[in-house]
Amino acid sequence: MMSEYTDEKFVPEKNRYAETLSEFIKCKTISDERFFDKTEFDKFLSFIKGRFPLVFEKGEYKDFNGGIMIKIDGKSHDEPLVLMSHYDVVQENGKWSFDAWSGKVENGVVYGRGAVDTKGSLAAIFESVESLLNEGFAFSNDLYIISSSREEIAGADVPDMVKYLADNGVKPKLVIDEGGGIVDPPVPGVSGKCAMIGMIERSSARVVVEFTNKDGKNAAANMAEFIEKTQKKVFGRRDFGPVNTAMFNAMKPKMNGAMKFVFSNLCVFKPLLIKLLPKVNKSAASLLGATVAFVTPSDKENLDLPSNAIRIVARISGNYYNKIDDLVDEFTAFAKEFGAETKVVSKRETPAPEPLDSDGFRFVKNVAECVFPGVTVAPFCVLGGTDARHFIGKSQSVIRFAPIYMNNQQFSSFHNKDENISVDSVADAVRFYREAIKRFNNTTK
Missing domain, CATH: 3.40.630.10 (Zn peptidases)
Known part of the structure; x- marks a missing residue:
């Protein structure tokens, strides 16, 4: 090359x-x-x-x-x-x-x-x-x-x-x-710009969640409590996986002393990092596991809404070691604990990842290093x-x-x-x- x-x-x-x-x-x-x-x-x-x-x-x-x-x-x-x-x-x-x-x-x-x-x-x-x-x-x-x-x-x-x-x-x-793209350091403790090369995408699902005023239950209060507790809950499992591990390995030469020590001994610090990283960096939660975000339903998703009910849409995003069907099942079961009914509008499984040793990755990496000298080139998981x-x-x-x-x-x-x-x-x-x-x-x- x-x-x-x-x-x-x-x-x-x-x-x-x-x-x-x-x-x-x-x-x-x-x-x-x-x-x-x-x-x-x-x-x-x-x-x-x-x-x-x-x-x-x-x-x-x-x-x-x-x-x-x-x-x-x-x-x-x-x-x-x-x-x-x-x-x-x-x-x-x-x-x-x-x-x-x-x-x-x-x-x-x-x-x-x-x-x-x-x-x-x-x-x-x-x-x-x-x-x-x-x-x-x-x-x-x-x-x-x-x-x-x-x-x-x-x-x-x-x-x-x-x-x-x-x-x-x-x-x-x-x-x-x-x-992917060229960004300022995506994690603390790394210096210089990084060219992030997307090797895999996340799975996704769109689920309508409906709460109803009945049996003495207040729909708005139930929804608020559900959203709050969902944001604190971990769905599926969190892990680094091969792509994230390769990403941090690529960044190690530009890490400060403490960060370099931690990621040079990932087998020791991994359990602690899986717990701490999502708390200090919002993107880390997406990199390491599943996430749930809430948005307003579309007009179509609000059709035939009963007068005593309210709806919200959950966008579930996962990775290649969490099957989207399993995440949707876990989310649906959790929603039922708050008296909610759910309907899956769409879902898409994570596609196969690009191999880290592929000719395509090496080609793009070499071109990026040539055109953008000094930039750290790292594989990563695309969040969308x-x-x-x-x-x-x-x-x-x-x-x-x-x-x-x-x-x-x-x-x-x-x-x-x-x-x-x-x-x-x-x-x-x-x-x-x-x-x-x-x-x-x-x-x-």
Whole structure:
């Protein structure tokens, strides 16, 4: 595997990238049916066709009910590379300090919904491919650009694309989707930025919980007590598992003395860490075991609600050593102790993890270390779900990594208010995708 950076002469066009992402954000591509506006999706598609003429001239474009698939032909069709990032977004929420759909560019930062999730990385994918085509780059392998218009609502466009590829005998060598990123130290006691490479996703379930005023029981009081005790309860079991263990091992060189001592003797300290880490870091609870979060039911989930009842929705998230069926059963039994009735709306099991020694992980790790020198590259478990899961078993490797640096505020703006990203981060992502494409086409025969 090449270790030298091959793209020294490339000069990023930062002003252009800022304009591209700004226009992406101005397209209000909300996939939630309550706010869906097809004209906004059409506006986005019209913009990219004009913005990236070579991609659409040289590539074969297919529309999957708004989902985008573009194939750039290479000399070989056997082991293509797939670059993914969705272009639908969630509705703005909370009180923003700026217009969520303005796409404002100020002081080297692009502001608006989708900047982080995931129009920033999608802009970088398109810009990288357009620039390589403009240079006359010869692709030795096919390249696919895939972008969902329904990722936020677990829509059918990417599953349909995966089926289309499989039906036509296409099995990618590597899929790179969103899920990971470049962040400030994710745990205390670690110094420097970390490039988090997603190897596995969490399982999930959505359960409607209903409380009723009957037999002298107060529904609101029961719900409040149930929520409070659920937040304190541990469902399933907590453990490090191979991915989390590998993550902390990768970070050990950047740990302070005490942290390094503890994680160098994990067999001794593991039971204590499993108890303490979730108390000092909210993300640790998600890394080590199952979590339950409560949200307001949708209009559909509140249909036929009895006048003497109230409902809340539980979002259960697990990992690969807690089966989602077992977690749902345990949660349902616990809810019944408070007189609640439950209904499972949806559930999804954890897909198979990417092997820690896979060619795909090594490839992405090497590119990240080259493009982002000094950054610690670590495997990790993605805390949410991505479209990448549909490629499990249909691609040789499936990696979840958007090469975008996010500071703590930007990271917290994911599905939250005041979403923004720096233009420099987008430029670095362009460099990453260019380097990945060039290396892939030089090393894959």
